[in-house]
Amino acid sequence: MVTTLGVHDVTYRYGVRTALDGVSFDLDSGRFCALLGPNGAGKSTLFxxxxxxxxxxxxxxxxxxxxxxxxxxxxxxxxxxxxQQQTLDLDMTVTQNLRYFAALQGLSGKRAQKSIDAALDRLEMRERSGEKARALNGGHRRRMEIARALIHDPTVLLLDEPTVGLDTGSRQAITAHVHDLADTGLLVFWATHLVDEIRDTDDVVVLHQGKVLAHDRARNIAAGKPLVDAFIAMTSGQSEQ
Amino acid sequence: MTAYFVALRAIVFREAMRFINQRSRFLAALVRPLVWLVVFAAGFRAALGLSIIPPYQTYITYEVYIVPGLCGMIQLFNGMQSSLSLVYDREMGSMRLLLTSPLPRWWLLFCKLLAGVTVSILQVYVFLAIAAGFGIVMPTIGYVYLFPALVLSGLMLGALGLFISSTIRQLENFAGVMNFVIFPMFFMSTALYPLWKMAESSPLLRTICAFNPFTHAVELIRFSLYAQFNGWALLWVIVAFAVFMAGSLIGYDPARGMVRKVRA
Structure with a gap:
């Protein structure tokens, strides 16, 4: 069986500083996997x-x-x-943004329109399709970016700290929405440093100082404790070494 | 192949939308050469005598002489404006969206380049229409011959902007480009004075100007406006385009270019 996302012995250096050191893991479809690590762990480099x-x-x-x-x-x-940074063109409408991305994926005509309609339905934003992206709030912009990323029907959805800068309500809504997407058979790979975005049944790759410290189900990594405590113990222990 | 043209159409459309949304950018691009044409050229008309040189077949006024240079100026500044927006896009993240498209990176960069050239050609023709309103009129056929010349010179200057954008790490560094690239390129060219005039004051300066790709872009435009062909200028522009484009492709290659050195 083909691995949906395979990372094998990946190393990356910025000059003399090693950002990633022999990072390896395999992930399968239909899973939500969090790439958990403190700031500077190497998440963005891996992304x-x-x-x-x-x-x-x-x-x-x-x-x-x-x-x-x-x-x-x-x-x-x-x-x-x-x-992580928003990549919408704020001066284009919701539909124009979606159409632009579809075109970058080589989609046009009826196929593109069908995908755009499906994305608008998923966003529940058909009535706002003619509005400029600038008019949307932060949560809606993020949801729109997620819907846009799915226009070409990908196998893997990568998200780099997508809830940064959002209020609690928007964060929870987006996290729940993306978990639902994983239930449809998509592999979701979600980089974050916020432990509360992870559910017990999610897969977790803990990255720290460029190395994978753990790769398992969240509940197994937590081992009966709150995940945040296990994460702090794991990363602070490594930092002291 | 369809996917390539779908992407091209979308990128050109997006650039056009940006252009429409930023009307001040359009006006600024026109005001600059018009100030040179109306104010600067009027002042220099008396001071700068021009002999008959190709492609001109008679004595011309200084305003007529600098029109091709100002067309080049529009394209030069447009190329740098595109470069600036590329650096901005890279910092803001939308460039990432483009670069993670499954289409080849060289094609995506070329689409971006072509979108900028399209806008610059539109600006040049609007400028020429206004210049015609001031009585500076070229042979009608020249306006037709001008089009392919503008495509080539626009591609060359746009590729230069693209190359520069791949080497600039931060938006703040862009002021240096103005001082070290745009102004020397413009002033050390035949945009404002012919080579023979420069040789009178400094043979070294004349030599530098002769090696400046912008000089050849201006001459290509100048000759085409009079329905004439300047093979040497054409060759220079094509070679310079190839060099700048190759530099851009290396610059935006994640394995080799400057983008690799920028921490993600």
Missing amino acids: SLMTRLLVTDQGAISIAGFDLEREPRAALARMGVVF
Whole structure:
């Protein structure tokens, strides 16, 4: 069986500083996996490598069986991405933003329109489709970015700290929405440093100082304690070494 | 192949939307050359005598001489404006959206380039229409011949902007580009004075100007406006475009370019 997202022995350096050191894990479809790590753990670097904004010094990343280095187009076509920074064009309407992204994925005509309609329904924003993105609040913009990332029907959805800067209500709504997406068979890979966004049944990869400290179900990592305590114990113990 | 053109159409449309939404940018792009044409050229008309040089077949006024240079100026500033917005997009994140598209990166960058060129050509023709209102009229066929020349010079100057954007790490560094790229390129060219005039004051300066790709972009525009062909300028523009585009592709290559050095 093909691994949906495979990261094998990935190492990356900024000059002499090692940002990622032999990072490895495999993830399957239909799962919500949190990439949990404190600030500076290497989450954004790993995210940039997965989206091919950077290329690995060593190791390999595969998406739906396609090696990101050897078959980047096939791999990227199976990936939906939501960046930490908002990437909507605020001067374009909701529909224009969705159509622009569909075109970057090579979708046009009826196929694009069908995907855009489905995205608008998912957002429950059909009546606001003609409004400029600037008119939307932070939570709606984020939801729109998530819907946009799904327009080309990807196998993997990558999200880099998507709830940063949102109020509690919006955070909870988005977290619940993305968990629902995982239930439909999508692999959701969610980078975060906020433990409360993770459920007991989620997979968790704990990243700290560029290394994977743990990869297991959240409840197993927590081992009967609150996950936040287990996470702090794990990362503070490593920092002291 | 359809996917390539779907993306091209979308990127050009987005650039056009930006352009429409930023009317002040359009006005600023026109005001700059018009001030040169109306104020600067009027002042220099008496001071700067021009002999008959190709493509001109008679004595011309200074206003007529600098029109091709001002067309080039519009494209030069437009290329740098595109470069600035690329750096901004990279800092704000929307460039990431473009670069994670499954289409080849060279095509995506070329689409971005072509979108900028389209806008600059529109600006040039509006400028020429206003210049015609001031009585500076070119042969009618020249306006037609001008189009392919503007495409090539726009691509070359846009590729230069693209290359510069790949080397700039922060938006704040952009002021340096104005001082070290745009102004020297513009003033050390044939935009404002012919090479022979420069040679009178400094043979070294004339040599530098002769090696400036912007000089050749201006000459390509100048000759095309008079329905004439300048093969040497065309060759220079094509070679410069190839060099700048290659530099841009290396700059935006995640494995080799400057983007690799920018911490994600």
